Amino acid sequence: MSATWNRSTSPPRLDLSVRVPASTSNLGPGFDLLGLCLDLFATVTAEVRDDGLGRVETDGSAGWLENVLIESARAGLELGAAPDLSMRLGLSNEIPVARGLGSSGAAVAAGLLLGATAAGTRSQAELERSALVDAAVELEGHPDNAVAALFGGCRLSLRTATGWRVVHQTVHPSIGFALAWPEAPLATARARAVLPEQVPFAAAADNPRRLAALLAGLCTGDVQLLTHGLVDHLHEPWRLPLIAGAAEALAAARAAGAFGATLSGSGSTLVAVGPVDRAPHLARVLGDELARHGALGGARAAALVEDAPRVEVVRSRDGSAW
Incomplete structure (x- = not known):
C-alpha cells in the first residue's frame, strides 16, 4: 500500500x-x-x-x-x-x-x-x-x-x-459447480434451529469418512470419491424439507450426470458438482426442478475463485x- x-x-x-x-x-x-x-x-x-x-x-x-x-x-x-x-x-x-x-x-x-x-x-x-x-x-x-x-x-x-489454522484445499480443474436458488431466502438462524442436538452414532461415524473422500476427490478429481464424499448425515436431512423441491432437484442433478449434489451452506441454494463442461446444463436441471415447485430466484454455473x-x-x- x-x-x-x-x-x-x-x-x-x-x-x-x-x-x-x-x-x-x-x-x-x-x-x-x-x-x-x-x-x-x-x-x-x-x-x-x-x-x-x-x-x-x-x-x-x-x-x-x-x-x-x-x-x-x-x-x-x-x-x-x-x-x-x-x-x-x-x-x-x-x-x-x-x-x-x-x-x-x-x-x-x-x-x-x-x-x-x-x-x-x-x-x-x-x-x-x-x-x-x-x-x-x-x-x-x-x-x-x-x-x-x-x-x-x-x-x-x-x-x-x-x-485457528487455515488450510488451502486443492480443487482439480476438471471439477465444475452449478448453482440454483429459490426466490425465497432461508435465514441461517432458522436453518440451524432445525438441527438435532444428537445424531445416531452410525451417522456421526460415517461423516468423517465422507469428508475424507470429499477432500481426496476435490484434490484428484476422482469421480467415485466425490460421489461418496458429497453426502451428509449431520445437517442436510433436517434442512432439505425447508426448501420446496430441493430433494427432487438434487436427485435430478445426480441423474443428469452430477458427481453429487447438496445444499450450499444452510440453503436455500443448491449446488451440484460435476464435470466443468457440464456445469451450465446441471444449473439448468437444478433450476428447472426448483421452478416446478415454486418461484426460481436464479441458476448458473460458477467457477472457483x-x-x-x-x-x-x-x-x-x-x-x-x-
Whole structure:
C-alpha cells in the first residue's frame, strides 16, 4: 500500500475498494469447516477520513448487510489500533442474500479488510491477513464462509490449541459447480434451529469418512470419491424439507450426470458438482426442478475463485468532512 495520509489540511480522505467472492460451504460433510469461493462478488467501497470521530456508517446501499458491514469495519479499525478513523461504506452486490452463498461472510471479510487497510495506511504498519481470522469467526459465528472470503480458494478452518489454522484445499480443474436458488431466502438462524442436538452414532461415524473422500476427490478429481464424499448425515436431512423441491432437484442433478449434489451452506441454494463442461446444463436441471415447485430466484454455473481479495486505493486526497 503506497498511499499515505497528507496532514497538511484536515481531515484527509482515503477512498478504498475491495471485491470479495461468494462462497459455498459444507459441500455435504464439511459442516462449519469447509468454504469454497465462487465467482459472484460483493464490491464494497469506503470513504475514510482521519477526523478523530470514529464514525462508521453506510450510504444506504447495503440493505440486510448494513449492520454486518459496519461492525466488521469497526473491528478492522480496532485491530489496526485506529478506532478514531471514520468510514462511509457502499455496497454493490451480486451475491444472493440469505441463500447459503456466503453473503454475510463476504461482508465480514470486506469490512475487516477495509478497516484494517485504512488503519494500516495511516500507521504504515500492515496487518497480516491471518490476524483477521479470529475476528471474522467471532463476527460470523462460524468460520467457513468468512475465512474462505478472506483468503480465496477452497479453505479448511481448523480450531487448534493455539487458535485457528487455515488450510488451502486443492480443487482439480476438471471439477465444475452449478448453482440454483429459490426466490425465497432461508435465514441461517432458522436453518440451524432445525438441527438435532444428537445424531445416531452410525451417522456421526460415517461423516468423517465422507469428508475424507470429499477432500481426496476435490484434490484428484476422482469421480467415485466425490460421489461418496458429497453426502451428509449431520445437517442436510433436517434442512432439505425447508426448501420446496430441493430433494427432487438434487436427485435430478445426480441423474443428469452430477458427481453429487447438496445444499450450499444452510440453503436455500443448491449446488451440484460435476464435470466443468457440464456445469451450465446441471444449473439448468437444478433450476428447472426448483421452478416446478415454486418461484426460481436464479441458476448458473460458477467457477472457483482462487485469488484472495485485494484492497485497492481508489484515490487519496484532502477534503471536507461528510
